Amino acid sequence: MNIDLSRRGFLRLAGAGVAATSLGAMGFGGAEAAEQAHVRAFKLASTTETRNTCTYCSVACGILIYSKGDLAAGETAEIVHIEGDADHPTNRGSLCPKGAALKDTVHSQTRLTQPRIRRPGSDKFEEITWEEALDKIARALKDDRDANLIQKNEAGVTVNRWTSTGFLAASATTNETAWLTYKVVRSMGIVGFDNQARV
Incomplete structure (x- = not known):
């Protein structure tokens, strides 16, 4: 042809x-x-969205965590996606490289999920329960406060100062939690109090 x-x-x-x-x-x-x-189904349509705060620095960016699994039914929730919260006033949806890699941090094999202790004379850490860890911390704080609390200064004025223990607060928190932390620490008499945001 x-x-x-x-x-x-x-x-x-x-x-x-x-x-x-x-x-x-x-x-x-x-x-x-x-x-x-034809509209394709959104890949996160069957997930649960949870708002949270990034765990890294003191900027406290907002994040959205998407998970699968019904916690109310006793299922384990699996985090499938993490992204910046576009409605958050701090970051408006953007995340730094560390914040963008939060999902990898959550699923990391080396991530600690339980308290550990290295006993005196031991060369390794062993896992303990949360109850045991909190009891040990509370006992150490009580013993140190009882031994080192300064109730009166040289002039005889009541001061209730505890200078042998310090407290470092987290910065990825709400104003209400920060206020309560400050009140608890100061009510115990702790003088050395700082925040991760300043450090």
Whole structure:
């Protein structure tokens, strides 16, 4: 079969083909419009969204954590996606490289999920329960406060200062939690009190 096509005819045919495919790609063709109108299901539609604060620095960026699994039914929730919270006034949806890698941190094999202690004379850490860890911390604080609390200064004025223990607060917290932390620490008499945001 021999097609007799002049150069001018070829250009007309090529131009018409480009125009037709362009119109179809812009949605003017019936079949293309029906195909593009099909909406694919959003991949996070079946997940639970939880707002939280990034754990890294003192900026306290807002994050959205998406998990699968029903905690109310006793299932273990699996975190499948973490992104910046666009409604958060601090970061407005953006995250630094560390914040963007939070999902990898959560799923890391080396991430600590339980308290550990290295007993005197031991060369390794062993896991203990949360109750045991909190009891040991409370006992150490009580013993140190009983031994080192300064109740009165040289002039006989009651001061209730505890200078042998310090407290470092976290910065990724709410104003209400920070206020309560401050009140608890000061009510115990601790003088050395600082925050991660300043350090």
